[in-house]
Amino acid sequence: MRVFQHVSDIGNLQQALAEAMEIKHDRYKYQSLGKNKTAMLIFFNNSLRTRLSTQKAAMNLGMNVIVLDVNQGAWKLETERGVIMESDKSEHLLEAIPVMGCYCDLIGVRSFARFENRQDDYEEKIMNQFIKYSGRPVFFMESATVHPLQAFADLITIEEYKDRTHVEPNPLFGGEAIERTPNKRPKVVLSWAPHPKALPQAVPNSFAEWMIAAQEGLEDGLDFVITHPKGYELDPKFVAGAQVEYDQMKAFEGADFIYAKNWSCPGVTRPADYGKVLGDYHNYSEWTVGTRQMAVTNNAFFMHCLPVRRNMIVTDDVIEAPTSIVIPEAANREISATVVLKRMLQAL
């Protein structure tokens, strides 16, 4: 694997899940694989979960890790040829990126959407420069349009919980255990939810991409439905083949997993709206996932990539219920990252 960006990069999903479970059973099993190999993690944006889990994953594999924080604003690389470089850009990407590749074996990069220009974001300009010029395998640690380490962790989490019939309460919150009847082919719903700020589409794009692939790529498959207000249609590049249901309550009916997430306007129908919050978010408060919606599901598990704004995306009751699996979902970030780095090491 030279690039980890899309679900297709991981190949057979059933096989990927088998490897994830193997790692979860013994996360140090491939420790000799990373001996004398170095992972360079380059962050153009802040990171908590991704930084910690990927660093942990690399160490699980016995790798050395170098973390590099680069202020996105200060990363002023010249990208054109022929320019007399006398401005504030002190280096050309044609030198900067190959040099980074010199001192490591694998490169992970985080670089968010800038919302300045839809095309730049959706063409993954920065990530593609690393792919093209670094000379090293590159894995995406959330880019302008995708967050595959998250989506893979989400898939692992669904696989772990889909057959559960008995769900214990979270000791932090108490409550009673829940009994549920699983569906062999679970129904997974991605639901937009309101948020005061403009957020990127990376998480919903990747989640959709992975769930669509899982519909037929997993042995028992799953049914995937997306629900959001009009105007928030995701890019067809990621959601072609997905069922979209604009009525949130209808979408939730009989669901086994609810994946809540806000995203700003992807600009598919109106490019001028790209990266915007459409209208006053207070007018969308009925989209906040609460007990009203959860009541029509099949005792669905609640998921979110975190950080999450309570009582905006989801109510306290729902995120504290025994069926809330946001913490095990976050913990699986270590597992997905370990599998991906393992694959990349094996392909060196």
Added chain:
Amino acid sequence: MRVFQHVSDIGNLQQALAEAMEIKHDRYKYQSLGKNKTAMLIFFNNSLRTRLSTQKAAMNLGMNVIVLDVNQGAWKLETERGVIMESDKSEHLLEAIPVMGCYCDLIGVRSFARFENRQDDYEEKIMNQFIKYSGRPVFFMESATVHPLQAFADLITIEEYKDRTHVEPNPLFGGEAIERTPNKRPKVVLSWAPHPKALPQAVPNSFAEWMIAAQEGLEDGLDFVITHPKGYELDPKFVAGAQVEYDQMKAFEGADFIYAKNWSCPGVTRPADYGKVLGDYHNYSEWTVGTRQMAVTNNAFFMHCLPVRRNMIVTDDVIEAPTSIVIPEAANREISATVVLKRMLQAL
């Protein structure tokens, strides 16, 4: 050991010192203990000695280390339930802290007193959130009220020096060797000293707590005296049982160890003064530890946790004397941290 906060957490002091000496003799002895274990060090405040020595300690034990710097000002976690999170707080502590626990085995946290509210500081609100929600053993790397890794290092240093009869000069400063007659039960004096800024009470609180425990907890014991101007009384929670002598010269008589430190008003007698410098610090210049005071001691060793302002806390002459042991004291930070992490690993 699930929490390292108070002297009582370390148990028998004589045993703890024996382990410290064992580590000092071979600091890599327990290297296999930390294999595939990860220490997460979270800094809400700046750190030099604690960061370096704790990182070194974890590596001595063969652990992986993840260091996380969190801007205290930027750490805006919602702590209440029921709030619609539409302000600048983008995450709830009920999600943030359990997630950090997912990617590590032990958590160290540094979080200073904020001086906004005595009760918040003295209740250790932030540290207790980590203890309650992280799901991992937590060690204090200086909190609002305690700095136990420092106090343990101080105790180790006293143990190492208390029997010394011959003291060589520091080659950096020169001078002549000193002969001294040790006391079997050494006299240890904690002396307040002036400082231009308001400093927390964490260091004197812990030093007092540990010395009081050592009075009877060590085989030969020690005698502990605190001296400070009126108004700087430390919280009884930490100093109950300690002898307080307001006359500094009297306190120093026959002392074997002088531990100088500034602290701001603990607000015990007048809560409104909490965290304040009482009066003009220039009026307290006679409290600066100099040769005048050291002359009445038993050739006492001089200690300070560092950083220290010279000629404010202590004169050049005293800190450069052969009996100044501030550097070996700092070096023992590695030893105390190694013992504490070793204990926590053994208890996993």
Added chain:
Amino acid sequence: MRVFQHVSDIGNLQQALAEAMEIKHDRYKYQSLGKNKTAMLIFFNNSLRTRLSTQKAAMNLGMNVIVLDVNQGAWKLETERGVIMESDKSEHLLEAIPVMGCYCDLIGVRSFARFENRQDDYEEKIMNQFIKYSGRPVFFMESATVHPLQAFADLITIEEYKDRTHVEPNPLFGGEAIERTPNKRPKVVLSWAPHPKALPQAVPNSFAEWMIAAQEGLEDGLDFVITHPKGYELDPKFVAGAQVEYDQMKAFEGADFIYAKNWSCPGVTRPADYGKVLGDYHNYSEWTVGTRQMAVTNNAFFMHCLPVRRNMIVTDDVIEAPTSIVIPEAANREISATVVLKRMLQAL
């Protein structure tokens, strides 16, 4: 080796190159040497290549690495005795530096010229404090006046390329392979080139120092020529014995290696000009290294320490030519650092 600052610190150059080639062949060969040894890398200034390559080198040797970023502006240490420390300087160097030495085995420091005072810069005040007070071997990761890890990497690169007769194009840029006739005693030219900002002399100082030593210190030797406009004379401390040719075209005739670099006025002839850009840099555009100058060389290899401003220091054509070796030169930073740390470990 207790200090790595000057070419003389590395001893016999032929032997140093032999060790470099040994490391290049197997960069993990001395991995057991660094077991339980800690390298502390202290950065007062930004760093990309030095940070990454030195960290990698320490890990190649099995060392633990602690990286410490210190804001040069915030590093306010008192350096005088007798001062009452009540200002913004909260620590004295006589405490701060020995403490850093407590937690490591080797110390690397980066601290650029401040251009406030030629004497302070050229006396290496900060670096000498670390040498004098840290109690540990100290290696320079670019100081006010030298950058020996770069110069050693440059020497290794010259050694690797001097005998090449066939040069393949860089796949990123294409073009045709070049055949060249090497000189047994290659001609190496250090050429000043224009730049909009005032840059330190550390790189040209060290490059000159190493090349002058190599003239007779290598078996086959080399011929070294420096070219720059009048007023940019380097300090005799570094260039005594070097041939200076003010006519750039004449200097380039028959050259095998062109090492381009800007530096600000070293202030040798006019101390008042120290650290200044002399005149308008636009008037020096004919010094930009382009095909015109390269045409008179012996198909010379092009070198630069990076980062480089294209079409200011060097044209696109020259830096993208098959004979441009700036990336392999940067990659050799890992090799030079590994040899230096290995030497220091062996001498502990």
